[in-house]
Amino acid sequence: MTATAPRPITSGLDPRFALSLYAHVGEQGSWTLESYRARGGYQAARRALSMDPDRIIDEVKASGLRGRGGAGFATGLKWSFMPLKDGRQHYLLCNADESEPGSFKDRYLMSEDPHQLIEGMLIAGYAMRATVGYIYIRGEYILAAERLEGAISEARAAGILGSKVLGSDFDFQLQVHRGAGAYICGEETALMNSLEGLRANPRLKPPFPAAAGLYGLPTTINNVETLCAVTHILRYGASWHAQMGSGKSLGSKLYQISGPVHRPGVYELPMGTTFAELIEDWAGGPTEPIKAIIPGGSSCPMLPYQQDILDLPMDYEAVAAKGSMLGTGGVILIPQNYCIVNATWNLVRFYAHESCGKCTPCREGIAGWMVHVYEKLVRGQGRPEDVDLILDMSDNIAGKSFCALADACLGPVQSSIALFREEYDHLASTGQPLYPRQSRWLGGGAR
Numbered sequence: 046m047t048a049t050a051p052r053p054i055t056s057g058l059d060p061r062f063a064l065s066l067y068a069h070v071g072e073q074g075s076w077t078l079e080s081y082r083a084r085g086g087y088q089a090a091r092r093a094l095s096m097d098p099d100r101i102i103d104e105v106k107a108s109g110l111r112g113r114g115g116a117g118f119a120t121g122l123k124w125s126f127m128p129l130k131d132g133r134q135h136y137l138l139c140n141a142d143e144s145e146p147g148s149f150k151d152r153y154l155m156s157e158d159p160h161q162l163i164e165g166m167l168i169a170g171y172a173m174r175a176t177v178g179y180i181y182i183r184g185e186y187i188l189a190a191e192r193l194e195g196a197i198s199e200a201r202a203a204g205i206l207g208s209k210v211l212g213s214d215f216d217f218q219l220q221v222h223r224g225a226g227a228y229i230c231g232e233e234t235a236l237m238n239s240l241e242g243l244r245a246n247p248r249l250k251p252p253f254p255a256a257a258g259l260y261g262l263p264t265t266i267n268n269v270e271t272l273c274a275v276t277h278i279l280r281y282g283a284s285w286h287a288q289m290g291s292g293k294s295l296g297s298k299l300y301q302i303s304g305p306v307h308r309p310g311v312y313e314l315p316m317g318t319t320f321a322e323l324i325e326d327w328a329g330g331p332t333e334p335i336k337a338i339i340p341g342g343s344s345c346p347m348l349p350y351q352q353d354i355l356d357l358p359m360d361y362e363a364v365a366a367k368g369s370m371l372g373t374g375g376v377i378l379i380p381q382n383y384c385i386v387n388a389t390w391n392l393v394r395f396y397a398h399e400s401c402g403k404c405t406p407c408r409e410g411i412a413g414w415m416v417h418v419y420e421k422l423v424r425g426q427g428r429p430e431d432v433d434l435i436l437d438m439s440d441n442i443a444g445k446s447f448c449a450l451a452d453a454c455l456g457p458v459q460s461s462i463a464l465f466r467e468e469y470d471h472l473a474s475t476g477q478p479l480y481p482r483q484s485r486w487l488g489g490g491a492r
């Protein structure tokens with residue numbers, strides 16, 4: 046270790062706990078190189094550049110870091126799939142598309158502490174022998190893109206990016222690429238197509254990106270939070286990172302919470318913090334009765350708002366054991382006094398709008414029939430058999446689409462029917478919702 050490590054976050058409630066990823070979010074000027082250097086910035090990159098690249102991959106493996114983009118795949122293992130230096134160009138991509146409803150953690154990492162991400166990418170690039178990196182950022186993140194571009198210029202001028210990084214033999218070119226604002230561009234292979242100037246349709250896998258990625262060359266893609274975590278792992282050591290968390294979910298995590306709570310926002314807490322701690326102790330508790338929790342961004346199946354769920358550690362395995370997913374850690378609370386069919390329709394409309402149209406189950410199933418049947422229901426023009434029709438369509442779509450976007454839509458659809466069937470049946474048979482169609486929380490007023 047090259048620096049005094051901040052106290053690991055072992056309990057979010059410890060008043061002395063130390064943040065790492067979000068430690069400087071909100072500080073005036075935190076995005077400048079001067080501020081970053083004053084707090085020891087780029088020490089981790091210096092350390093990494095003095096190491097054998099394979100030892101860096103070993104250290105990331107030992108830290109237990111898992112990808113924060115949603116699937117929780119082991120980061121060190123993913124990096125080890127990249128071929129050794131073989132004369133071909135290797136690419137490192139940062140997935141900054143962050144478009145899933147309920148997810149809003151990466152945006153502040155980039156706008157408030159862009160050098161933290163640049164340093165993580167330098168380390169990752171060096172470890173995987175990638176000399177070119179792209180940050181693919183969603184088009185609406187204008188401030189974050191501007192701050193990143195500014196930070197990259199500063200880093201270039203200071204010899205931190207470009208040729209002979211920090212006086213070493215390693216070259217690393219980094220570019221920001223602004224997307225046009227499409228959720229599908231977050232799917233890793235669609236992102237690569239978009240970067241190449243093609244329509245953002247997903248590609249068939251295999252081959253996986255490490256074998257044939259951007260321009261058909263070896264590529265690794267990681268989420269913003271994942272790459273920022275790498276900076277701290279190289280600075281404070283793998284065991285520092287592995288002290289935090291629970292089970293197989295280690296380190297700290299940026300949990301997001303939205304919906305009717307007193308203090309919605311992003312909270313950096315040890316992995317495995319319970320839903321109750323996040324909702325009650327950090328977010329100040331709900332402002333009105335709640336009936337459902339979406340645990341990790343809108344693609345994750347809803348869970349009932351009840352004690353055994355509230356007591357659940359927010360880690361990958363524990364949430365999966367209850368039939369949902371931790372996803373990006375974007376917790377959404379759905380109020381009791383809000384029509385669940387309307388809430389779900391709001392999400393279905395999002396997925397229908399974002400379907401790229403490449404495969405039939407998603408184009409005709411989600412963007413065609415699913416959104417159409419939901420629309421009839423919420424307008425009070427449904428039929429009693431429509432609820433079973435939605436379930437039947439879901440069965441026909443599940444696992445049959447080209448990428449995970451269609452399944453992401455089915456998460457809230459199937460779970461909301463399983464949990465709140467009586468609301469669906471009532472609306473389908475009477476034309477009247479059991480609860481109001483309007484909620485200021487989910488933006489889902491009837492249109």
Ligand SMILES: Cc1cc2nc3c(=O)[nH]c(=O)nc-3n(C[C@H](O)[C@H](O)[C@H](O)COP(=O)(O)O)c2cc1C
Binds near residue numbers: 145230
């Ligand atoms: C429709 C769709 C959208 C996605 N959007 C994002 C995104 O915005 N950001 C992200 O990091 N991963 C997103 N992912 C997951 C990525 O494909 C990929 O797994 C991730 O970037 C890998 O990074 P990680 O290993 O660091 O988690 C999305 C996946 C799908 C299917």
